[in-house]
Each structure stands twice: as C-alpha cells, then as structure tokens.
Amino acid sequence: MQPFTARTIEIIASIPPGKVMTYGQIAAAAGSPRAARQIVRILHSMSGKYRLPWHRVVNAKGEIALQDEESSQEQQWNLEAEDVEVLPGGRIDLARYQYFPES
DNA sequence: AAGGTGACTGTCA
C-alpha cells in the first residue's frame, strides 16, 4: 500500500457526515495536489474493500461526478440522508457543505 | 515492462 493511497483512505474516512470534499482537495491533503485522478482510482478499487464514504466526494464544481445514473442517484440519496441539500442537476452548495480538515 | 485509463482540474476562448 502506497503512502498516498493510505493517506487518501484516511482522509476520505475522516470526512464527517453532512460534509463533502472535492477530489483536488483530497489529493492535495494526501500530498499530491495534481493527483485528483488518483482519488478516482482509489475510490474505484478501495470503496468496496474499505467501505469508504465515497458519496461525500464530489468534483470541483460541487457536483456528483458519477456518470452512472443509478450510482449517482444512490450518492444523492446518501447525501440527503445526511441533511445535505442536493440541488437539481446533482449540484451541491460547496459554500455550505465543503469540509476543510484545517478548520 | 510499456501503454492505457479515469467518479478530475484549471485555464482559455
């Protein structure tokens, strides 16, 4: 397991309910500001094995990044279950729900 | 071992 991967898992797992983080944010927090795409790969391969709260991860625009209709709806449902308001189009108000590990 | 891939991002038009 690469340090980057381990840190990524740790970070994602630390996102509190009702909050979300962007891929770039996680990548930066994990040590590679430009490795947003790695987060995607890690989510793909680890979400099943580590039970990560993948639904709390959105893209830089604050939208659900999933392309698969079913999965994206599942993510939206999970977010709403945590009192996150998902606007039409699968968009989320980052100003209200983005999680900053620092603060 | 070499090349492809992706739930991305910032910039420019």
Added chain:
DNA sequence: CTGACAGCCACCT
C-alpha cells in the same frame, strides 16, 4: 453558460 486542451499520476492490463 459550453466546449476544448493539456497537465496529472497510481493502478490495471
């Protein structure tokens, strides 16, 4: 607002 482009990098053939 939309679309095109080029970085980016761990993981999977």
